[in-house]
Amino acid sequence: MSMKKTWFHHLECSTTQADELVARYRQRGVNVERSLNQDLISWTVSAYLPESKKPPCPARRWRNRMWGDHG
Numbered sequence: 001m002s003m004k005k006t007w008f009h010h011l012e013c014s015t016t017q018a019d020e021l022v023a024r025y026r027q028r029g030v031n032v033e034r035s036l037n038q039d040l041i042s043w044t045v046s047a048y049l050p051e052s053k054k055p056p057c058p059a060r061r062w063r064n065r066m067w068g069d070h071g
Helices: 015-027
Strands: 005-013 032-036 043-050
Touching: 005 015, 015 032, 015 043
Parallel strands: none
Antiparallel strands: 005 043, 032 043
């Protein structure tokens, strides 16, 4: 039985963030798409990922200690 997959969207990414996300997903063999937003500055990166009953855990590099999220 195969896992159900769904598109997961990273919204309003900078060009650098979008490049990094696309590279990381492609390294893992994930189907990924990148599209320029209407503001012509930010990007949306969409990855076709398996669904999980647990919410996704954000990567440590995007956490901010100032917000109290020490992970």
